[in-house]
Amino acid sequence: MSVSTKAAPVADQEMLISGCAAIAQALRLSDIDVVTAYPIRPYDTVMQAVAKLISNGELDAEYIVAASEHDQFEIVKHASAVGARVFCGSSGVGWMYAMEAIAVTPALRLPMVALVGNRALDDPGAFGCEHNDALCVRDLGWMLTWVDTAQEALDTALIAYRVAEDRRVFLPCAIGADGAFLTHSEVLVKVPNKEKVDQFLPKYDRGDKLLHPDNPITIAPQVNEDWVMEIRKQNDDAMRRARGVIQEAYRDFHKIFGRQGGNPFVESYMAEDADVILFGQGTLSLPVKVGIRKLREQGHKVGFVRLRWLRPFPTPEVQETLSRAKAVGVIDRDYSFGSPNHGAVLYNELRSALYDLPNRPHVISFICGLGGREVTLDSVTEMSEILLKVAKTGKVEQPNYWIGVRG
């Protein structure tokens, strides 16, 4: 890879960039070694941004254009095993095509960071945002986080490397970014200088797991039923440890950069005294917050809780922020056909997390904003009114609603 003499920016600066370009800036600051690319919207914006950084001489990394998404993830998996800091990403069916390689990564404890530019799964062929692509790794040992803004995307990418590459964790991390709304909108983003990032993010050290001639090891053996459960248990343990490591990382991040000082796992908006709370993840935060302000003006105690990490699922924080509400509405930008109450993924996760509470709120499922459809202010009002009625009567007439569907 040729490197020009052009110096990388050194001071903190504000840049007008998209969510994908913000991720690319984080990759430059993390000084990644290997990145693989295969185009699919909306993820491909990040791949273009990284290519530009390399060609400008701002980043020195191996940029490998793979033959498919499956190759993309295989290549970085192996590069990670030999000690390279790697990045990869995809969207929708591209992510699905790579699934075999994606599924094996957590057991090998390879701290890959990946961007999922959320996109509806085919068919019908569609570009718009839906979370079912990234959710496919929900049970596989990937850490999963969803970001709301381009700033959060940059910050979270740095945090993701720090957490994933921590010896106590060594798990891959996927960052969910809503297609179009986040990936393709340009906003002002604070891009920190490299010295601060170096202070925050130590070098990737694989230690005795490094695949290298000086450290002769075998990885990824074939085993029988006498070994698999122990290996899964190890992954379970790593995921449990990730919780503490995430908290540490946010604490240090706040110290060094002065941002991300709130709760790492959930963002709570006017939820403290709320009778009813909307709950969701990703960019729907924007219309929901605006809608809530309007409803508050009318005297309705409505709040919002945004989930930032789905894996590891922050059960204590979720219980804490939602336990005082009378009704909670989970806005799912995904579906889980035939699941309990025909609710979607987040709804069922949340309901399960609240089950042990002595006074648990009613939980309603809202399926909304599929395939890139906007979650509008009217939708927010409609959902809030349903919740307020449940809170008032104490009765759930219908557990699940499709919001914004014609008919």
Added chain:
Amino acid sequence: MTGSIEVVYRGIFQKTLGQRITRGIVLAAVKEGKVGISFGRYGDSPERNGIPAKSFAVVADNEEDLQTYLSRYEPTDNDVTVVVDDTLCKGVESWAWYGLQPINKLTQPGGVVLTTSMQSPEELLEDCHRKDTEWSLAVLKGIASFSGLWVYKDDHTDVRVLGAIARLAPHVVKLESVEAAIQDEWQDELKVTSARKAYERVETRKVGPDEGNPEKPYEFQLPKWWEMKEGLVIPGIPVKQDVEGWEGGYRPGRNPTFKKFATRTMRPVIDFEICTKCTLCWLQCPDSCFDVTPTGHYDANMEACCGCGVCEAVCPVEKCVTMVNEAAFGDNASQFEMYEKDTDTYKSWLKGKIEDKVTTDRYHGFQLRGKYEEEVQEIIREVTK
């Protein structure tokens, strides 16, 4: 009354045989109004050549008893342990077992180990490990069946074993029901005859706790989940082992836990006098089983040899490497050490092993390809006469 039979066989050439026997037991039990199940141990990977593997048959008077028994994955107190290759009497190690499992380990106290063999019970007891309780060793005369590679060559071993089981464990299946099941399954009167002859001819000998191979088989405990390296990382084995008293020479590093030699059905014996030290056996051995001695000879290490016969096939010197039935040997001792200690004794030992046709006949080597098929009719004539 619940009964269970395990069949210990070698993959791949006895996989179908193992299944035919356990299926036959269930089919016969059904004739008596019983219920049963026949299954292979899934973790065994019996598609691998020579690997020890197991099939089971469990029969019971009713479904409830059968379920109660089957709540265990692997039957651990078998009425009869059937061994269709007598070299397995030395103990077995497979993908699914750790260490060397004595052949009679899962035979219940007072139960029977039934093997097809040309060896005498006394010779076999040199191989079979001691057991705390009394048990019986039954021998059905015959060589290790090579019926299942690749098209099944029916040599009647399946029905002969069924006939013998009817004699040894009539509470599991009776001869009449075995005969009826064979007739139903194969419509072959000759196979019924084979079963009946086997019923008559099988010989049994009681074995006391003080009899058998006194060796303590190697074993190891599986690690706890927190003791295993994370990330599916397995430390490499050092490329070289030091050997006490050696100056020069080379012994490669080997896995001390998974030895695999129970896969061996034949072993190479080497005439060191005519060896030209050409290195071909050492280079071609897929298991790196050859130690290079300080004198530059190649000594097949029997802790590592799986008995594939590649060394014999690639050796350019006539009669330098000869594959001999594993049944002819009692231990894994170094041939080269024996040769160095006393050359004349070694030469006569070597000659004896190669010429001992009673124990050496096998159909598993490269040079024997196709031979079994030619001889099946003769085998059937012998067992039915």
